[in-house]
Structures are given as structure tokens and as C-alpha cells.
Amino acid sequence: MTSLLDPLTVGKLHLKNRIVMPPMASELATKSGEITDALVTHYRSHSKSVGLVIVEHNYIDPAGKLSENQPGIHTDTSVAGLSRIAEAVHKEGAAAAIQINHAGRRANPTITGAQPVAPSPVPDPDNKEIPHKLTIKEIQAIVKAFGLAATRAVKAGFDAVEIHGAHGFLLSQFCSPITNKRTDRYGGALENRTRFSIEVAAEVLRTVGTDIPVLYRLGADDMMPGGLTLEDSKLIARSLAESGIAIIDVSGGLCGSRPPNLSGQGYFIHLAKAIKQAVKVPVITTGGIKTPQYADELIKTGIADLVGIGRTLTADPDWASRAVEALKK
Numbered sequence: 001m002t003s004l005l006d007p008l009t010v011g012k013l014h015l016k017n018r019i020v021m022p023p024m025a026s027e028l029a030t031k032s033g034e035i036t037d038a039l040v041t042h043y044r045s046h047s048k049s050v051g052l053v054i055v056e057h058n059y060i061d062p063a064g065k066l067s068e069n070q071p072g073i074h075t076d077t078s079v080a081g082l083s084r085i086a087e088a089v090h091k092e093g094a095a096a097a098i099q100i101n102h103a104g105r106r107a108n109p110t111i112t113g114a115q116p117v118a119p120s121p122v123p124d125p126d127n128k129e130i131p132h133k134l135t136i137k138e139i140q141a142i143v144k145a146f147g148l149a150a151t152r153a154v155k156a157g158f159d160a161v162e163i164h165g166a167h168g169f170l171l172s173q174f175c176s177p178i179t180n181k182r183t184d185r186y187g188g189a190l191e192n193r194t195r196f197s198i199e200v201a202a203e204v205l206r207t208v209g210t211d212i213p214v215l216y217r218l219g220a221d222d223m224m225p226g227g228l229t230l231e232d233s234k235l236i237a238r239s240l241a242e243s244g245i246a247i248i249d250v251s252g253g254l255c256g257s258r259p260p261n262l263s264g265q266g267y268f269i270h271l272a273k274a275i276k277q278a279v280k281v282p283v284i285t286t287g288g289i290k291t292p293q294y295a296d297e298l299i300k301t302g303i304a305d306l307v308g309i310g311r312t313l314t315a316d317p318d319w320a321s322r323a324v325e326a327l328k329k
Contacts, residue, residue: 001300002299002300003018003296003299003300003327004017004018004019004292004295004296004298004299004307004323004327005017005018005296005324005327005328006018006299007051008051008282008305008306010213010246010247010281010282011210011211011213011246012211012212012213013095013159013160013213013246014095015051015052015095015306016051016093016094017049017050017051017324018051018299018305018306018307019049019050019051019052019295019306019307019309019320019323019324020050020051020052020053020054020284020286020306020307020308020309021046021047021050021052021053021054021094021308021309021310021313021320022054022249022284022286022308022309022310023054023055023056023057023099023162023164023217024056024310024311024314025056025057025066025067025070026039026042026056027067027068027069027070028042028069029069029070029071029072030069031068031069032072033058033059033062033065033070033071033072033074033078034071034072034078034081035071035078035081035082035084035085039071039085040084040085040088041088043055043085043088043089044088044089044091044092045317046313046314046317047088047089047091047092047093047094048092048317048318048320048321049093049320049321049323049324050092050094050313050320051094051095051306052094052095052096052097052160052306053089053094053095053096053097054097054098054099054162054215054249054308055071055082055085055089055096055097055098055099055158056070056071056099057070057099057100057101057164057169058070058071058072058073058074058078058082058098058099058100058101058149059071059072059073059074059101059102059103060073060074060100060101060102060142060145060146060148060149061074061102061142061145062074062112062114063102063107063112063114063116063117064101064102064103064104064107064112064117064142064170065103065107065108065111065112066101066103066106066107066108066169067108067111068108068111073098073100073149073152073153074145074149076152078152078156079152079155079156080156082098082152082153082156082158083155083156083157085098085156086098086156086157086158086159087157090157095159095160096157096158096159096160097158097159097160097161097162097215098153098156098158098160098161098162099161099162099163099164099217100146100149100150100153100161100162100163100164100204101163101164101169101170102142102145102146102169102170102171103116103169103170104116104117104118104119104131104169104170104171104172104173105117105118105122105123105124105127105129105131105170105173105179106124106126106127106168106169108127109127109129115129115130115131115132116129116131116132117131117132117133117134117138117170118131118132118133118134118170118173118179119133119134119173119174119179119180119181119182119186119187119196120133120179120180120181120182120187121133122178122179122181124168133182136184136186139186139196142170142200143196143199143200143203144203146163146200146203146204147203147204147206147207148207150203150204150207150208150214151207151208153208154207154208154209154212158212159212159213160212160213160214160215160246160247161204161208161212161213161214161215162214162215162216162217162249163197163200163201163204163214163215163216163217164217165197165216165217165218165219166217166218166219166220166249166251166252166253166257167217167219167251167252167253167254167256167257168219168253168254168255168256171196171197171200172219172228172253172254173254174186174193174194174195174196174197175193175194175197175219175228175232175236175253176193176219176222176227176228176253176254177193177226177227177228178222178224178226178227178228178254179254180193190232190235190236194235194236194239197216197236197240198239198240198243201214201216201240201243201244201245202243202244205243205244205245213246213247214244214245214246215245215246215247215248215249215284216240216245216247216248216249217249217250217251218233218236218237218240218248218249218250218251218275219233219251219252219253219254220233220237220250220251220252220253220268220271220272220274220275221233221252221253221255221271222252222253222254222255223252223253223254223255223259223261223262224254224255227253227254228253228254230271230274233253233271233275234274234275234278235278237275237278237279238278238279241279241280241281245281246281246282247281247282247283247284247305247306248275248279248281248282248283248284249283249284249286249308250268250271250272250275250283250284250285250286250304251268251271251286251287252268252271257286262287263288264288265287265288265289265290265291265294266285266287266288266289266294266298267287267288268285268286268287269285269287269298269303269304271285272284272285272303272304273285273303273304276302276303276304276305282305282306283304283305283306284304284305284306284307284308285298285303285304285306285307285308286307286308286309286310288311289307289308289309289310289312290309290312292322292323292326292327293326293327295307295309295323296327
């Protein structure tokens with residue numbers, strides 16, 4: 001029976017166990033998105049006894065920046081700083097992935113100095129700004145920007161790249177019928193609304209080559225009337241896996257990472273379980289998981305292949321080390 005402490009190999013990515021530090025914003029970069037000593041220390045201290053560390057979302061374009069101290073992967077000058085994080089994670093014996101993202105309509109105009117962009121001019125409930133509807137040419141430019149960001153990730157020494165398609169960010173916005181009202185080839189039917197995600201995945205896969213696994217964080221359910229459903233996301237997950245995505249990292253859609261209607265340990269496991277049954281690639285589950293025993297059971301019962309320990313590990317950098325010792329007994 002497979003357990004949390006068992007290794008996992010996905011292509012040329014070798015993980016010593018199935019504990020994942022999922023991407024969580026630290027707000028430790030500079031205002032221009034550069035890597036700081038504090039950010040490097042943060043990742044090194046949280047990598048102990050972890051199988052895979054997924055570094056928080058880095059913006060691929062200044063126009064897609066969410067928060068003031070979010071790290072960036074938008075320029076070639078980003079590589080040197082990001083390489084310090086990859087090296088720090090590797091020194092602790094963990095594999096290092098990095099998440100790349102465009103916030104879309106969630107981008108903060110007071111930070112970017114620009115009108116947010118989106119599939120349709122549907123305002124974000126937080127910033128209230130009516131976003132600019134992306135043209136086909138602009139969509140294609142963003143696809144290329146994802147590819148360039150992924151190239152920088154490889155140059156910085158990361159073992160894998162994760163595309164952020166959850167939490168109401170740009171790719172999530174294209175997939176959701178709540179935020180995508182387009183009538184062209186990027187809107188309407190699910191296949192059209194998923195087209196942007198598939199194109200981004202294809203571009204990232206093309207640029208990183210066959211040695212670097214590409215993960216996709218899937219917002220599997222908007223949990224809103226008229227939004228993207230879990231049944232929709234089973235089809236999206238299959239399309240992503242068929243396109244070459246190596247691991248599906250399951251989370252929430254427009255509802256975000258902490259939906260108010262869900263609570264307790266493993267509040268997203270029903271999503272991960274359903275997605276795992278729909279695809280043949282490994283699946284990561286997250287959502288308020290706190291104890292090693294619970295995380296281990298998720299692997300043993302086949303609900304997921306990897307378990308993300310987010311807020312618990314962030315609060316306690318030694319959690320994974322103690323978990324390994326506890327489960328060895």
C-alpha cells in the first residue's frame with residue numbers, strides 16, 4: 001500500500017516523499033518583484049523533509065501583478081534571484097517547482113498602473129474595476145509570456161513548472177462562464193472556454209522540453225451558481241493530461257483557496273478524488289490538512305497521490321520533519 005512517505009517519480013522528477021509545500025503568497029519580494037534574502041530564507045526553512053516545494057505565484061507580466069510584494073518572473077533579470085530559491089530548496093533535499101501566473105481582472109490597478117485585463121468586461125468584486133476585454137492578438141501575446149516565464153524557470157534551476165489555473169486568476173476566468181462571456185473561439189462551449197488553458201499548457205510544454213514536468217493548478221469548482229462545475233473540470237483535467245500536463249494540483253475556482261462554505265481538514269478532497277478518477281496522471285490535494293495521519297490516509301486510500309500542507313507548514317517549518325518521524329514509528 002502506497003503511503004505519504006513513499007517516493008514518487010514523474011518523468012525525470014524524483015520526489016523522496018509525497019509531502020508538498022503548496023504555493024502560498026509570502027509578500028517577501030521587493031516592490032519590483034525581485035527576490036530578497038528573507039524570501040530565500042523562507043523557502044529554505046520550509047523545505048526540510050518535504051518532497052516537493054512549489055514556490056508561490058510569480059507574475060509573468062507586470063500588468064498581471066496581484067500584490068505589491070509578489071515575486072516576478074517577467075524578465076530575464078529575474079533568473080538570478082529565482083535561482084537562489086531553487087538552490088536553497090535543493091540544499092534541503094526537496095525538489096523545486098515554481099508557479100507562474102497572470103492575475104487577469106484580479107490584478108491591482110493601483111500597483112500596475114494599468115486597467116486589468118480579462119476574457120470579458122466583467123468587473124472583479126474586490127477592485128470593482130471593469131477589465132479590458134482581451135483581443136485575440138493580446139491573448140496570443142500572453143500565451144507567449146507564459147512560455148517565456150517557463151523558460152526562465154528552467155534557467156533558474158527549477159525541476160518543474162506549475163501553471164496557475166485556479167482561484168479566479170486569468171486562466172480560471174477564461175474557464176468560468178461567470179467571467180467569460182465571449183462569443184469567439186475562446187468563449188461559449190466548455191471546449192472554447194478551455195482553449196486558452198490548453199494553449200498556455202502547450203506553449204509551456206514546448207518551451208521547457210521533455211525533461212521538465214509541467215503541473216497545472218486546476219480551479220475545479222467555482223462553487224457559485226452558473227459557474228464552472230466539478231463535472232466540467234473532469235473534462236478539463238482530461239484535456240490537460242492528454243496535452244502533456246504531468247500533475248494536476250486541485251484547488252478552488254472563482255471561490256478561491258478558502259471557500260466560506262467549506263471547513264475542516266481536507267475540505268477540497270472531494271474535488272481531488274473526482275479529478276483523480278478522471279485522469280491517469282498524479283493528483284495533488286490540499287485544503288486545511290493538519291495531521292500526518294490524515295495526510296497519510298489520503299494517500300493510502302487513493303484519494304490523491306500527493307498532499308499539500310499549506311498554512312500548517314507555513315506556521316510550523318518543522319511540521320514535515322516531525323511528520324516523517326511520526327509515520328516511521
